[in-house]
Amino acid sequence: MNAPHPQAARNGGESDTRKLFQPARIGDIEVANRVVMAPLTRSRADEAAGDIPGSPMNVEYYRQRSNAGLIISEGTQVSPVGKGYMATPGIYSDEQVEGWKPITQAVHEAGSKIVAQIWHVGRVTHPDLTGGAQPVAPSAIRPNVVAYTRNGKMEVPVPRALSVAEIAEVVQEFRRAAANAIRAGFDGVEIHGANGYLVDQFLRDGANQRTDQYGGSVANRARFALEVIDAVVAEIGAGRVGIRLSPVTPANDLSDSKPQAVFGYLVEELNKRGIAFIHFVEGATGGPRDVPGFDFAWARKAFKGTYIANNGYDRAMAIDAVESGRADAVAFGRLFIANPDLVHRLRHDTVLNAPNPKTFYAPGPEGYIDYPALEAIAA
Numbered sequence: 001m002n003a004p005h006p007q008a009a010r011n012g013g014e015s016d017t018r019k020l021f022q023p024a025r026i027g028d029i030e031v032a033n034r035v036v037m038a039p040l041t042r043s044r045a046d047e048a049a050g051d052i053p054g055s056p057m058n059v060e061y062y063r064q065r066s067n068a069g070l071i072i073s074e075g076t077q078v079s080p081v082g083k084g085y086m087a088t089p090g091i092y093s094d095e096q097v098e099g100w101k102p103i104t105q106a107v108h109e110a111g112s113k114i115v116a117q118i119w120h121v122g123r124v125t126h127p128d129l130t131g132g133a134q135p136v137a138p139s140a141i142r143p144n145v146v147a148y149t150r151n152g153k154m155e156v157p158v159p160r161a162l163s164v165a166e167i168a169e170v171v172q173e174f175r176r177a178a179a180n181a182i183r184a185g186f187d188g189v190e191i192h193g194a195n196g197y198l199v200d201q202f203l204r205d206g207a208n209q210r211t212d213q214y215g216g217s218v219a220n221r222a223r224f225a226l227e228v229i230d231a232v233v234a235e236i237g238a239g240r241v242g243i244r245l246s247p248v249t250p251a252n253d254l255s256d257s258k259p260q261a262v263f264g265y266l267v268e269e270l271n272k273r274g275i276a277f278i279h280f281v282e283g284a285t286g287g288p289r290d291v292p293g294f295d296f297a298w299a300r301k302a303f304k305g306t307y308i309a310n311n312g313y314d315r316a317m318a319i320d321a322v323e324s325g326r327a328d329a330v331a332f333g334r335l336f337i338a339n340p341d342l343v344h345r346l347r348h349d350t351v352l353n354a355p356n357p358k359t360f361y362a363p364g365p366e367g368y369i370d371y372p373a374l375e376a377i378a379a
Contacts, residue, residue, distance in 0.1 A: 020322045020330065021347050023069070026306045027276020028239030029113050029187050031069035034322055034329035035343045036279075036308055037336045039072045039117040039190065039244070043361040044368060045089035046099075051077070053089040054099030060369045062103050064340035066110030072190050072244075072279070072331070073103075075119040078177040079170075081133045082198070084121030086148060087363070091116060091177045097184045104185030115188040115242065116181040118174060118232075122198030123159035123207065124252045135159040136166070138201050138208040138215065138224075143253035167214060167224060170198070175231040178241075188240030188276065191228055195285050196252025199225050200245075203266065204256035218258075218265045226269055238274045242308075246281035247294035259293040267299050277306035279331060285311065286333075300326060315346050341373040350374065 016022070021033050042061070046052045065071060076091045077083045083090070090096045100116070107114045123137035128149035137159035146153050162170065178189045193199035201207040202224040208215050214223050225243075232241050247256075247263040256262055270278060282296050283289035289312055300307045309318075309327035318330035336342050338355035345352055359367020 016347050018319055018323060020319050021343070024328070026070060026308075026329065027188070027241070028237065029070065029115070029276065031113055031329075032111060033069035033343055035068050035318070035346065036310075036329050036331035037065055037068040037071040037342075038279075038310055038331040038333035039074055039192070040333055040337060041074050041085055041088060041361070042368060043085055043087040044363060045087050047087045050093060050095055051083065051088065051090040052093075052096050052099040054102050057365055057369060059102050059106050062114070063106040063110055064369060064373070065336055065342070066107045066112035067341055067343040068112055068336070069329070069343075071107060071112055071114040073114060073116045073186070075117050075192055076177070078118050078120050078173040081125075081130050081136060082120030082122075082173070083129050084125035084147065084197075085361075086129065086150065091118060091180045091184065092173065097180050100181075100184035100186070108185070113187045115190050115240070116177070116184070116186045117190045117192050117244070118177040118181065119192030120170060120173070120198040122201045124156060124196060126154045126156050128154060136162050136170075137198070138162065138210055141207055141209065143196070143207070145253050161210070164212060164214070167227075171224070171227045171231050174228045175235050178232040178235045182236050182240075188236065188242065189232060190277075190279060191225075191232060191241070191243045193225055194244040194246035194251075194279075194281055195249060196254035199228060199243075200254060203262055204254050204259075206253075206255035206257075218262050221262060222266045222269065225266060226273075229270065229273060229275065233273060233275065239276050241275045242277035242279055242306075243270065243275065244279040244281070244310075246285055248283065248291040249281055249285040249287075251285045256293075260295060263294055264298070264302075267302050271303050271305070275305055277308050277329075278303055279308040279310060282309060282311045297326070315349060318346070337367075338371050339373075340369075340371055344374060 125135045126147035140161045142158040247259040283291045306328045308329045310331040321327040334355045338353040
């Protein structure tokens, strides 16, 4: 992680010498502290208008949480076929770009920074969510998952294997999404390479059984991820690009026989490219951390950019991880849903609101912008 910028101290003004609460740089992005808001699907975009964000409610949600040093937006699809959940926003149309602008402006006015998480869900979707299009994937292997659609809960169908020409088109969709993110006022992007979605599907042999240049060997399976990275870096610069990875999570029915070999190679290649950060899900997403198969301590040493740790961290764990150097920053998910002023609560070791899972994906303000914040705490 780069040295902190002398002008980066903002977001609340409280002094705390522990590194988690101190300013720093993540690539080219100055941040006020090292607490990161993880990407959180909330399903509150305007689906009828074309998956457009930017309602006053959306703006308020992000504004409330702008005490984070860095906000990573909810997953934002790069194309209609990349959509896997109801009412998730896109970033492929001019209308969507315009919708994001008041959100990024509100975050910046509150003193925080925000990057767009750009994603394509690949095989983890249903034609009811993609305008009738068949899901796509590296190989025609159906995952054992269901999709939630306006027509109810549906088993996802067998996906269609992408052709080499179509893979190149998807790479360009990520590039255009990155360009659109900058137009929308984002400070950079995080490529969603985790949790069993398309980039992850190419990486892991549980979903990728291709025999061409995108399958088989570790280098071949990593090719798509690196092509996406290279295209996005060429568009907006390495210092504004990160990627989220989950080497050992079984999320969305995905697995790999040798995750250390695959993700070890990928980390080394990402390090060569000088990207801003890798955001690691350490263990099973939303589950146990002690899942074998990948050495996260090795990755921390091998990658010279910012290492953002994620998965089940509490205050003490986060402070210790950053203070000891095991991580440069720590991302929190559910705690940020329920605690819009999470950084202030962590800094002062005060009570936390409990999240209500019943409202995670429900429409409307309940469980979205109505969690109470603490009264201002004097420095």
